[in-house]
Amino acid sequence: MIRAAIIGATGYTGAELMRILLFHPAVELVAITSESSIEQRACQHYPALSGLTDLRFEANNPEKLAPQIDVAFLALPHAEAMEAAVDYLQRGVRVIDLSADFRLNSPQLYEQVYGRKHIAPQLLAKSAYGLTELNREAVTNTDLVANPGCYPTCVLLSLAPLFQQQLAADPIIIDAKSGVTGAGKKLNTRTQFAEANEGLSPYGVGGHRHQPEMVQELAKLGGYAPEVVFTPHLLPLSRGMQSTSYVPLTAGVSRQQVVEGYQQFCENEPFLHFLGEDIFPNVRDVRGSNNCLVGIHVDKECRRAIVIAVIDNLVKGASGAAVQNMNLMFNYPEEEGLRGIFQVL
Ligand SMILES: NC(=O)C1=CN([C@@H]2O[C@H](COP(=O)(O)OP(=O)(O)OC[C@H]3O[C@@H](n4cnc5c(N)ncnc54)[C@H](OP(=O)(O)O)[C@@H]3O)[C@@H](O)[C@H]2O)C=CC1
Numbered sequence: 001m002i003r004a005a006i007i008g009a010t011g012y013t014g015a016e017l018m019r020i021l022l023f024h025p026a027v028e029l030v031a032i033t034s035e036s037s038i039e040q041r042a043c044q045h046y047p048a049l050s051g052l053t054d055l056r057f058e059a060n061n062p063e064k065l066a067p068q069i070d071v072a073f074l075a076l077p078h079a080e081a082m083e084a085a086v087d088y089l090q091r092g093v094r095v096i097d098l099s100a101d102f103r104l105n106s107p108q109l110y111e112q113v114y115g116r117k118h119i120a121p122q123l124l125a126k127s128a129y130g131l132t133e134l135n136r137e138a139v140t141n142t143d144l145v146a147n148p149g150c151y152p153t154c155v156l157l158s159l160a161p162l163f164q165q166q167l168a169a170d171p172i173i174i175d176a177k178s179g180v181t182g183a184g185k186k187l188n189t190r191t192q193f194a195e196a197n198e199g200l201s202p203y204g205v206g207g208h209r210h211q212p213e214m215v216q217e218l219a220k221l222g223g224y225a226p227e228v229v230f231t232p233h234l235l236p237l238s239r240g241m242q243s244t245s246y247v248p249l250t251a252g253v254s255r256q257q258v259v260e261g262y263q264q265f266c267e268n269e270p271f272l273h274f275l276g277e278d279i280f281p282n283v284r285d286v287r288g289s290n291n292c293l294v295g296i297h298v299d300k301e302c303r304r305a306i307v308i309a310v311i312d313n314l315v316k317g318a319s320g321a322a323v324q325n326m327n328l329m330f331n332y333p334e335e336e337g338l339r340g341i342f343q344v345l
């Protein structure tokens with residue numbers, strides 16, 4: 001059994017980790033931590049968990065918890081997670097960090113994007129970027145996974161077939177939308193009911209922090225750093241995310257090459273599904289599941305592809321991907337605890 005703790009378990013990704021891990025056949029959830037809710041039971045915060053666990057929130061105390069666990073999931077805000085990562089790693093506990101603290105390879109870029117000096121820059125080179133499908137070997141062999149952001153997950157999985165085969169030119173225009181849980185549980189004006197309901201609002205226009213993360217990872221796939229214009233929007237849904245990417249194709253590329261590229265990329269992937277040419281997914285199709293669904297349109301002259309992808313931001317975009325990575329790190333089947341869909345309509 002893998003003994004696990006969730007650090008920052010009162011938040012949305014922490015709750016989603018509880019939902020998944022409590023049903024995982026190879027995991028014993030040993031501890032859940034919180035600073036604000038010590039001694040409260042998990043089901044007081046999330047009544048849906050009633051009957052599934054008697055765990056109570058406790059303080060994050062690495063000295064006490066480390067001997068009891070094999071892995072710590074960090075579901076903390078950016079800049080809060082790096083200290084916890086260092087604390088657990090130096091006590092021999094493997095870490096899966098859901099925040100952005102170990103995603104960017106350069107400490108200078110981290111400081112520029114997140115406005116904080118990195119306290120453990122030496123770990124940036126050692127962490128594995130946890131987009132499982134693209135990085136299995138590194139994830140399997142690391143003690144520190146940097147779980148990707150939800151927008152980068154949706155975009156990178158849907159553009160990887162084009163970049164891996166050098167079929168994509170730039171600039172790439174990405175229009176993306178997320179449900180409000182993407183912003184976390186903390187109070188925030190733009191996610192309050194009256195602000196978000198019946199609305200669709202752009203934010204981070206021209207400067208969202210996920211743009212450099214996307215460029216960094218696309219460059220690893222395609223061999224060049226593409227120009228990416230990324231605009232996210234907030235949708236009045238609790239969960240779900242869609243990205244629409246407009247990608248210029250390199251000269252001479254055929255429709256068949258593009259379509260076969262997607263078919264081959266998704267063929268043996270348990271969570272990636274290519275719907276085909278001109279068949280497009282709805283965010284509803286992945287609600288509660290670890291799937292990423294992709295559809296494409298290629299224009300008549302094969303000059304541009306429009307790639308549309310959906311994920312559940314809390315599952316494939318965060319907690320489901322984290323568990324997929326844990327499975328690899330501990331030599332379990334990648335789909336363990338993550339199989340199945342939760343709704344069809
Ligand atoms: N929501 C999403 O869709 C995704 C989120 N992520 C990332 O995962 C991490 C967790 O996100 P999410 O669960 O949405 O966040 P939430 O805001 O919902 O939860 C964060 C939790 O961290 C704890 N915490 C500890 N220290 C602090 C602090 N100084 N300020 C605020 N909270 C603190 C809080 O618990 P308490 O106060 O009880 O200690 C809180 O419950 C973040 O880094 C986020 O960017 C990544 C991909 C997708």
Ligand SMILES: CC(=O)N[C@@H](CCC(=O)OP(=O)(O)O)C(=O)O
Nearest residue numbers: 099100149150151178179182183
């Ligand atoms: C709706 C919303 O606000 N979403 C968040 C993204 C959440 C996420 O995936 O990513 P991180 O792990 O990088 O926080 C945002 O745009 O900042």
